Amino acid sequence: MTKTKKKNKKEKPLENETGESKSNIIKAVVLSIFDENGPAPKIYWPHDLDESAGLLIAMKTISLLMGDATYQNGIGTEGVNYFGILPFPDLKLNGLTYFFLIPEVKARGKALAATITVLIDEENKVFFYENMKYLRIIIDKAATQIQSNKQHSEREIILDEIREELFEFANELKDPFSTRRQIKILLTGLDRAGKSSFMYGIRRKYSEIIKSMPTKGVERSEENIFEEQNSQISIWDLGGQKKYRERYLEQSKVYLYNIDLMFFFIDIQDVERIDEALNLFRTILKTIIELDEFPPIVVCLSKFDPDIKGSKEIFKNLEIIADAIQENSDKFFIKIFQTSIFDHWSLITAYSFGLSQLSPNxxxxxxxxxxxxxxxxxxxxxxxxxxxxxxxxxxxxxxxxxxxxxxxxxxxxxxxxxxxxxxxxxxxxxxxxxxxxxxxxxxxxxxxxxxxxxxxxxxxxxxxxxxxxxxxxxxxxxxxxxxxxxx
Ligand SMILES: Nc1nc2c(ncn2[C@@H]2O[C@H](COP(=O)(O)OP(=O)(O)O)[C@@H](O)[C@H]2O)c(=O)[nH]1
Ligand SMILES: [Mg+2]
CATH class of the missing domain: 3.30.450.30 (Dynein light chain 2a, cytoplasmic)
Incomplete structure (x- = not known):
């Protein structure tokens, strides 16, 4: 089956060969460069890509990049390399674009603005969100090669190769056409660490904080950053009492699987339980490493209330905890925040930082x-x-x-x-x-x-x-x- 597909895909790339091949999820790959003549699609697949479509892709992606200060000042090519997912409603396509610069001595700012855009049907865009990590690696590699190979023919080969790689990658996926991106956020920590209060604070449900009872089992809620969004974001507040902790560690395949983001809470006023909290942190990390899960982690040192900010003892606790956390988490991207429900902004900052980690843009x-x-x-x-x-x-x-x-x-x-x-x-x-x-x-x-x-x-x-x-x-x-x- 794969073989037939390989033959077909070169000839009729934009056609919808229904059910034929999963690799067809990829509709086009375009390298655009801004040179003396302005932004243009330089190399693209399919070779019969509509001219106006190619130009639209080049213009839109390059114009998002061009204003970049680094580029204009000619400081160098280091500062620019980032990804974004862009809609192309006129083409009914969605693009994953990598923005980068190609060093070029003769050019203004000593570099040419360039983009590589991979396009899929807009209804399939979940594919990008779900597979960002791998797609980035494939595209990033191609961009590096393009930066160092100046010949048009060399670049054609590079683009051919990346297309092949993308096809292969899509072919290996079980379900590249899944329709909704599911995001799972975990709130973890000991009981009474302030997990539930954190969420109430974010949502300004202050009266609930006073009433709140210990969370039993798991409480799930949804987050909508925008009314219409491509993702369904579920927040799992994992009850922190011992029996619940034991359950989610034992049934880690249910609770700790497929995590996109994890918050971990430590009550910095509860000096006696700091070791217990750190132990839980280590245990959770160990468990998710075994599951091959490496979500970004936001650690909230909670109950850092405005009136105790100056306290020397609290300050010492903060340092000890921060050190211990860093020591145990070299495999993870971790950021530590100090939070208090009496400082709304501290909650928003930690929470927003976490959410932003979920945005490919x-x-x-x-x-x-x-x-x-x-x-x-x-x-x-x-x-x-x-x-x-x-x-x-x-x-x-x-x-x-x-x-x-x-x-x-x-x-x-x-x-x-x-x-x-x-x-x-x-x-x-x-x-x-x-x-x-x-x-x-x-x-x-x-x-x-x-x-x-x-x-x-x-x-x-x-x-x-x-x-x-x-x-x-x-x-x-x-x-x-x-x-x-x-x-
Ligand atoms: N002083 C202070 N108390 C807090 C803070 N956050 C939560 N609490 C209190 O700590 C207790 C446990 O909070 P809760 O959110 O239920 O913790 P959970 O078990 O981790 O969900 C409650 O009595 C809260 O009112 C905070 O930032 N400062
Ligand atoms: Mg709770």
Whole structure:
């Protein structure tokens, strides 16, 4: 069967050979480069790819990349290499694009902007989300080869090879055409570590925190970052009492299997149980390593309440815990946060960071923010959704990032209050000088497609609303394209 397919796929690539081959999930592969003549599809498969389709793919992908500050400044080719999933509604296709630069002495900025885009039917886009890890490796490798092989004929071979590899990969999958991406997020930790309260806090269900009883077994809830999203996100709050812990460790194949993201909570005020908590952490890691699961992990050092922040003892505990966690987790991507239900922002920051790990477009988003920051002389930018979840952030320095994190929630509340009482004529709130007279924070509502998002800008120089207004349409337009594929 595979053989027939191999023969067929070269001749009639864009046709839908129903049931013939799973490899047909891949509809096109396009290498686009921006040279003297502008963006163009340089090498592509299928060879009879419609000319206007090829151009559309080249234009859209390259234009998302071109504004990149690194490229414009000619600093080098290091800074640019990221992936994104893009919709091409006119073609009814979805593309997984790798953005990179090809060193070229003669070119402006000493590099050519380039993209490799793999395309599939839009209804199959789950394929990209589910297989991101492997697809990245295949495409990344091809890009590296293209960077060092300048001949057109050499590049043709490289593109042929990557297509072959993608076909083979798709063929080996059991079900490349599955329709919905299922995301599983685990909340783990000892009982009373603050897992349930964390979720109540995120959802602003404060009265529930007071009422809350220990979680029995597993409690599942759903997360919707956007009304329409490609993924179903389930959050599993694993009851922390001993009997429940034992159950999920024993039945690890049910509970700890196929995890996309894990939160682990440690109560830093409960000094007596820190060792027990760390032991549980080690046991869970050991179990998921055995299952060959390596999700990103967010550790929340919980109950780090505002009134005990200065305490020396707490500080010492934090250090001990952080060290122990790092020591045990070299195989994982781990980030540690200090959280408290009395500091809403601390919850949002940890939670948003975790969610952002699930978005294949996170680098693409960040680069759009970086570019907008440059155009508007902003030190830092945050992009929030209606629920106050941070979709993406960019800051030039740690300090500006910090100022922001502290002010963002206040602005959002202020904004909503003003709006409610119809006191706001424009969709803007501008602060008076922060730090010095010229530094200002702007909070603005923007519309991206059908969504209301909030933008927080920390301005470096003088306030120039016009400049922001002038650059907003472009920024929003780019975001529309990538927000449908955010998660
Ligand atoms: N001081 C303080 N108490 C908290 C915090 N988070 C949770 N708690 C309290 O800790 C107890 C256990 O919280 P819960 O969310 O049920 O923990 P779980 O068993 O991990 O789900 C409850 O009495 C909460 O009110 C926090 O950030 N600070
Ligand atoms: Mg609970």
């Amino acid at each position: 996170r680098e693409l988003f960040r680069n759009q923010l970086k570019r907008f920051a440059k155009k508007t002389n902003s030190q830092a930018i945050l992009l929030l959704n209606e629920n106050g979840i941070i979709l993406s952030n960019f800051s030039k320095t740690d300090v500006s990032g910090r100022v922001f994190e502290i002010s963002a929630p206040h602005f959002q509340t202020l904004y909503k209050t003003f709006k409610e009482f119809k006191l706001l004529e424009q969709d803007f709130i501008v602060s008076s000088g922060f730090i010095n007279k010229t530094n200002k924070v702007i909070f603005k509502k923007i519309t991206v497609g059908k969504y209301n998002l909030y933008l927080l800008l920390f301005l470096e120089k003088s306030l120039d609303i016009e400049k922001i207004e002038k650059n907003l349409p472009d920024f929003s337009k780019n975001l529309v394209d990538i927000i449908h594929t955010y998660i």
